[in-house]
Amino acid sequence: MSAATTAPAVLTTPWTDAVDADAPLPEHPRPQLVRPGWCSLNGPWQYAVTPLAAAADPCAVADPLDAPNRWDGRIVVPFSPETPLSGVGRSLRPDETLWYRRRFTLPRPLAAGERVLLHLGAVDQxxxxxxxxxxxxxxxxxxLPFSLDVTAALGAGDGSGEHExxxxxxxxxxTSWLARGKQSSRRGGIxxxxQSGIWQxxxxxxxxxxxxxxxxLVPxxxxxxxxxxxxxxxxDDRATADVTVRAAGQVVAAAPVPVGAPTRLVLDGPPRPWSPEDPFLYDVEVALGDDRVTSYVALRSFGVGRDAAGHPRLLLNGEPYLPVxxxxxxxxxxGGYTAPTDEALAAxxxxxxxxxxxxxxKHVKVEPLRWYHHCDRLGMLVWQDAVNGGGRYHPLVITAPVLGAPALDDRRHHRFGREDAAGxxxxxxxxxxxxxxxxxxPSVALWVPFNEAWGQFDAARVADLVRRLDPSRPVDHASGWHDQGAGDLRSLHVYFRPVRVPRRWRRGGDGRVLAVTEYGGYSLVEPGHTWGRKVFGYRLYRSRRTLARAVARLHDREIVPAVRRGLAATVYTQLSDxxxxxxxxxxxxRRVVKVPEHVMRQINDRLRAAAAPAPAPERTP
Structure with missing residues (x-):
C-alpha cells in the first residue's frame, strides 16, 4: 500500500494537554548520575530560520555569533519545529539554519572554583x-548527548545575573551520510x-x-x-571517593574507591538478580570532596549458551531465557521524536x-536516558539499534531480501550506500x-549495529569492534538480511512467508542463536486515530476481533512450533502505529489498544511455555 502524500491529521495523545509549555519534561534527564544544583532550560526559546550558504561539508554550521537581528517567534524546547508541541510547525531544509536563543539565570550563585556545564540531550544533526x-x-x-563547560563564558564573579x-x-x-534513522525527505510507508534541531x-x-x-558500575x-x-x-593522583551501595535502604557495601582505578565492592548478603520478573535495583551514592551524586546498578548477566536440547539460546543470569x-x-x-511527558515514556x-x-x-533511535530508566525499573530488556546513515539506499538491496534473495557481501560498500569513507x-x-x-x-541486553542493509558495511568487523567495546553483551551484527556469518545471532525478518526454523538450526546451526527479529506487522485502521489519508501495513484486517484472532493464529501455528525447534528470540512488529x-x-x-492486553499476554505465555525445558520423565520403582 502506498503512503499518504497529503497533510496529516492532528493527533493528540492522552498526555498532550498535560504538557506545561513553560516547563516541559522537568524531570532530571540523567538518572544514573544525579546531583543537586541543576536546572532545566526546557520551555520557550526564540527561534528563527535563515538561508545558509552552500557548504561541501554536511556538518558545516553557521557561526553562532552571527545570529539574526529579527526572530520568527517562539519555540517550545525540546520539541522539534516540525511537531505540534513545538508551536512552530515547519520543516528545516538542508540549505537553512535553525536558530535558538534563550536568556537564563543560574540556579544559584557560584562558589569559588565551581564550574557550570551546559548539557544538550540531542540536537539533530x-x-x-x-x-x-x-x-x-x-x-x-x-x-547522542553532549556537554560544554561554559564557566569562562559567564565572565568573572559568581555568575549571577542574566545570561544568554x-x-x-x-x-x-x-542528503548526506550522517545518521538519520528513519527520517526521510521523501517520507511515506516505513x-x-x-525532525530537526533540539529534541531532548x-x-x-x-x-x-x-x-x-x-x-x-559493572556488575x-x-x-x-x-x-x-x-x-x-x-x-589528584591520590584522590578517593566514598562509595555506598544500598539494597532496599540497607547498606550492603561501603568503601573508599581510588579515583580512576576500577575497584570491586563485595555486596553483603545473597545477590538479588535483576530480571524482567524481578527488576531489582541497588542504589549507589558517591561522595568525592564536595561533590555528591546518586546512581543505581543491577546484578545481571547476559550471554549465549545451549539449552538441554542442544539449541543455542540467549542467557539471562546464566540460564536460557526467551526474550519475547x-x-x-x-x-x-x-512530539515527533520527543514524548510529550515522562509519564508517556513510561506508559x-x-x-x-x-x-x-x-x-x-529500540529501532534505529537512541532515546533519552529516562526511557532506559523506566525499562530498568519496570523490568524490560532492551535491544539497542545503532542509528543508520549512509547515502541513498538501493531499493533492491534493502527490500528484495524480504522474499529470500541471497545475502550480499557488505565489504562492497557501493551496494549499501557506503562509498564515502568519512561516513x-x-x-x-x-x-x-x-x-x-x-x-x-542495566536493561540494555544486546547491540544491533545494522538493520536491513541500511548503510551497512563491514558488519563482521564492526561486530568484533562492538564485542571489544563491550564483551558483556551479545551482538546482532545484521538484523534482517545480508548476514555475514558474524556476531551472536542469525537474525531473520519474516513478513510475506511462514516463520520456519531452517533445518540447519534444528541440528544446532552454526553455534549462533536463531532469532526472528521482525515479523507480523498485522494492520488495522482505527477511524479517527490515523495520521494520514493512506496507510501502510503488511496484512490488513477489518476489526479488532479478526486482528486478535490472526495474531493468535500466527503465534500458535508458526512461532510456538519454531520456539520448540530452537527459535530463541522474537520481535513482533510493532508496539505502536x-x-x-x-x-x-x-x-x-496511544488511545486505542487493538489487541486486548490479556489476549496478547496469553499468547506470549504460550511462547515462554514452548521454550521451557521438558520435564524429566518419572522413574518407575
Missing amino acids: SCRVAVDGVEVGGHSGGY VTVAVRDVTD WYTP TVWLEILPRVAVDRLR DLDAGEVEVTVTAAHA GLLDQGYWPD DVRLARAMGFTMLR RERFEAELREMVEHLRDV VEDEVNGLVTYD
Whole structure:
C-alpha cells in the first residue's frame, strides 16, 4: 500500500494537554548520575530560520555569533519545529539554519572554583553554541548527548545575573551520510517525517572543580560484586571517593574507591538478580570532596549458551531465557521524536509489560536516558539499534531480501550506500559513543549495529569492534538480511512467508542463536486515530476481533512450533502505529489498544511455555 502524500491529521495523545509549555519534561534527564544544583532550560526559546550558504561539508554550521537581528517567534524546547508541541510547525531544509536563543539565570550563585556545564540531550544533526557572545563548542550527530563547560563564558564573579545562550543548527536529513534513522525527505510507508534541531532536554549543572565526571558500575552476579570506576578529570593522583551501595535502604557495601582505578565492592548478603520478573535495583551514592551524586546498578548477566536440547539460546543470569519482544520506534504524533511527558515514556513500557512482552527492540533511535530508566525499573530488556546513515539506499538491496534473495557481501560498500569513507568513519565513531553512553544501563541486553542493509558495511568487523567495546553483551551484527556469518545471532525478518526454523538450526546451526527479529506487522485502521489519508501495513484486517484472532493464529501455528525447534528470540512488529504505518498493537495516539492486553499476554505465555525445558520423565520403582 502506498503512503499518504497529503497533510496529516492532528493527533493528540492522552498526555498532550498535560504538557506545561513553560516547563516541559522537568524531570532530571540523567538518572544514573544525579546531583543537586541543576536546572532545566526546557520551555520557550526564540527561534528563527535563515538561508545558509552552500557548504561541501554536511556538518558545516553557521557561526553562532552571527545570529539574526529579527526572530520568527517562539519555540517550545525540546520539541522539534516540525511537531505540534513545538508551536512552530515547519520543516528545516538542508540549505537553512535553525536558530535558538534563550536568556537564563543560574540556579544559584557560584562558589569559588565551581564550574557550570551546559548539557544538550540531542540536537539533530549538527550545531554550534555560544553563551554571552562567546562560542563554547558544538556537536555533530543527532542522537547522542553532549556537554560544554561554559564557566569562562559567564565572565568573572559568581555568575549571577542574566545570561544568554544561542544555538545554530543545520540538518541535512538524508542528503548526506550522517545518521538519520528513519527520517526521510521523501517520507511515506516505513519512512517518516524529518525532525530537526533540539529534541531532548537542555539543562545546566553546577559542580565543584573536582567532581565525578563519569561513574562506571559493572556488575558481577556470580561473585556478588560491583566493579566501580570513578572518573574525575581534575582530581589528584591520590584522590578517593566514598562509595555506598544500598539494597532496599540497607547498606550492603561501603568503601573508599581510588579515583580512576576500577575497584570491586563485595555486596553483603545473597545477590538479588535483576530480571524482567524481578527488576531489582541497588542504589549507589558517591561522595568525592564536595561533590555528591546518586546512581543505581543491577546484578545481571547476559550471554549465549545451549539449552538441554542442544539449541543455542540467549542467557539471562546464566540460564536460557526467551526474550519475547516488540519493535519500538519511539515516535509520537504530538512530539515527533520527543514524548510529550515522562509519564508517556513510561506508559509505553508499561503497556508492553502488561501484554506479556519482556523486551523492546529500540529501532534505529537512541532515546533519552529516562526511557532506559523506566525499562530498568519496570523490568524490560532492551535491544539497542545503532542509528543508520549512509547515502541513498538501493531499493533492491534493502527490500528484495524480504522474499529470500541471497545475502550480499557488505565489504562492497557501493551496494549499501557506503562509498564515502568519512561516513563510515563517522558511523563507527558514533557507534562507540553510543555503546559508552548506554553501557551502564542495566536493561540494555544486546547491540544491533545494522538493520536491513541500511548503510551497512563491514558488519563482521564492526561486530568484533562492538564485542571489544563491550564483551558483556551479545551482538546482532545484521538484523534482517545480508548476514555475514558474524556476531551472536542469525537474525531473520519474516513478513510475506511462514516463520520456519531452517533445518540447519534444528541440528544446532552454526553455534549462533536463531532469532526472528521482525515479523507480523498485522494492520488495522482505527477511524479517527490515523495520521494520514493512506496507510501502510503488511496484512490488513477489518476489526479488532479478526486482528486478535490472526495474531493468535500466527503465534500458535508458526512461532510456538519454531520456539520448540530452537527459535530463541522474537520481535513482533510493532508496539505502536507510526505515521502511515498502522501495524501497531496500539494506535499512534496511544488511545486505542487493538489487541486486548490479556489476549496478547496469553499468547506470549504460550511462547515462554514452548521454550521451557521438558520435564524429566518419572522413574518407575
